[in-house]
Amino acid sequence: DGGITQSPKYLFRKEGQNVTLSCEQNLNHDAMYWYRQDPGQGLRLIYYSQIVNDFQKGDIAEGYSVSREKKESFPLTVTSAQKNPTAFYLCASSIGQGADWYNEQFFGPGTRLTVL
Amino acid sequence: AQKVTQAQTEISVVEKEDVTLDCVYETRDTTYYLFWYKQPPSGELVFLIRRNSFDEQNEISGRYSWNFQKSTSSFNFTITASQVVDSAVYFCALSEAGSSASKIIFGSGTRLSIRP
Numbered sequence: 470d471g472g473i474t475q476s477p478k479y480l481f482r483k484e485g486q487n488v489t490l491s492c493e494q495n496l497n498h499d500a501m502y503w504y505r506q507d508p509g510q511g512l513r514l515i516y517y518s519q520i521v522n523d524f525q526k527g528d529i530a531e532g533y534s535v536s537r538e539k540k541e542s543f544p545l546t547v548t549s550a551q552k553n554p555t556a557f558y559l560c561a562s563s564i565g566q567g568a569d570w571y572n573e574q575f576f577g578p579g580t581r582l583t584v585l
Numbered sequence: 586a587q588k589v590t591q592a593q594t595e596i597s598v599v600e601k602e603d604v605t606l607d608c609v610y611e612t613r614d615t616t617y618y619l620f621w622y623k624q625p626p627s628g629e630l631v632f633l634i635r636r637n638s639f640d641e642q643n644e645i646s647g648r649y650s651w652n653f654q655k656s657t658s659s660f661n662f663t664i665t666a667s668q669v670v671d672s673a674v675y676f677c678a679l680s681e682a683g684s685s686a687s688k689i690i691f692g693s694g695t696r697l698s699i700r701p
Binding site: 473509510512514517527557559571573574575576577578579581 | 620
């Protein structure tokens, strides 16, 4: 079955630690995204990548970093510089070919990060 | 600037009632797409529908229907004869032709609870 997997489902981090959230897709999509969701709020874009070895900052990139070495993978690192990292993180992908602005995005099950 | 407003934070109805979720958007573009996503308790967002700005026909899919009115910048979602399985958070979203990549702006969501 094609889809997006995220791991781990739950993640606990001590203050001052960096943690990396995994996102893998087997949909052969070019574009991938990371969103942050806080209670009662919509999704906010952290980073996105339209193609391998290229990525762009979203609206709230500070304190986060990403890499896109493979088409299938788009890991997100939450660094110690992120002041309030406790949130639900969603990864998504879309076809990403040509004018992709009208294509729907497909989402993974999310990772809930809690800072202790 | 683009914006999506879902004024209803939470809605609770008894099973089999009809319920309408409101969505109002703002955009300066004449070419844009509107989306609805469902987020069940499992966490991942599920794509429901996409509508382009040039197609104002209402759409019906089973118990779901969507009413797109450009005159009022609204894209409302109605569930007929609601069921407990419809309980979820529903997001309305907007993507403009002029935006880079497929940046989608999400509303803050409406939490729908269907009571048995």
